[in-house]
Amino acid sequence: PKLIVVTREGEERALDGQVGHSVMEIIRDAGIDELLALCGGCCSCATCHVHVDPEFAAKLPAMSADEDDLLDSTNDRDATSRLSCQLPFSEELDGLRVRIAEED
């Protein structure tokens, strides 16, 4: 399945997403280093913040209270905000499109 990533410069890349990896890991492993993911995926840094295409919102796992609190600490939060380390990639998410959020 494909994961579409839009970088801060607006460049769009289609990545081969590995099922079972998080969206953050797929982006990081593709060498897109503007997604810092400083905490390595343990939901404590908010530097893996992305905006998710609303079309996919219903297919995503519910947000935990921790994720919600962390997103509140960012400047670029909106209704499409998620922490990409909290989004396991799956066949169902083929074509998922995420945009890397502005840096805090």
Ligand code: FES
């Ligand atoms: Fe730190 Fe996602 S990588 S919260």
